[in-house]
Amino acid sequence: MDKKKKVNYRQKTSLIILICASLLYLYWYNQDFSKEIIKKQDVKSLSLEGKLLIAASNSPFKDSIKGLIIDHYKSTSVIVEVIPIKNLTTKDITDFDAILILHRWEAGKPTEIVQSFIENNISLKDRMVMLTTSWNGLEKMKNADAITGASIIENVPSFSDRIIKKLNPLLR
Structure with missing residues (x-):
């Protein structure tokens, strides 16, 4: 691969990882806070x-x-x-x-x-x-x-x- 394709590949990979991490965080956030417990x-x-x-x-x-x-x-x-x-x-x-x-x-x-x-x-x-x-x-x-x-x-x-x-x- 030439240098330009490597950079483009890295950018796409980074973007995919960022999107997956964001979705995982949102899922965790909703699961965690929907089960919140506060003692009376x-x-x-x-x-x-x-x-x-x-x-x-x-x-x-x-x-x-x-x-x-x-x-x-x-x-x-x-x-x-x-x-x-x-x-x-x-x-x-x-x-x-x-x-x-x-x-x-x-x-x-x-x-x-x-x-x-x-x-x-x-x-x-x-x-x-x-x-x-x-x-x-x-x-x-x-x-x-x-x-x-x-x-x-x-x-x-x-x-x-x-x-x-x-x-x-x-x-x-």
Whole structure:
């Protein structure tokens, strides 16, 4: 083979390997996160000020935010319940004063669970606070007011503060 054909062959081979690796990653990602497990966590106090539901998908970024939110409300009389995002559509939300949804943007849209939940509970959107993470940090649903951003761990404290500022009026 001459030099030009070798380069062309290498480029094609590299492209095929890249495509296969991307498809394998997407398959793994969907399999891994569709089976996410989040233990139900309750934080309770004696006198009740409000009830907060946190529905979250697992990621180091969202787990860190969730931890800061829970820590913030531990010293208050707010009850906090945490569920996996996949249980959002089956959860009775009528007793909650605030609902925090921590979700990711996938393939140009929200997950089907989040989309369905918002569509079915549009009348309760004034109780909802959303954090939508995406690769560019700009994506969000049309019918929902959301805090948006990329999952950068260094930004966890500022995102947590913004979320708490939105939650506090709903829980008092």
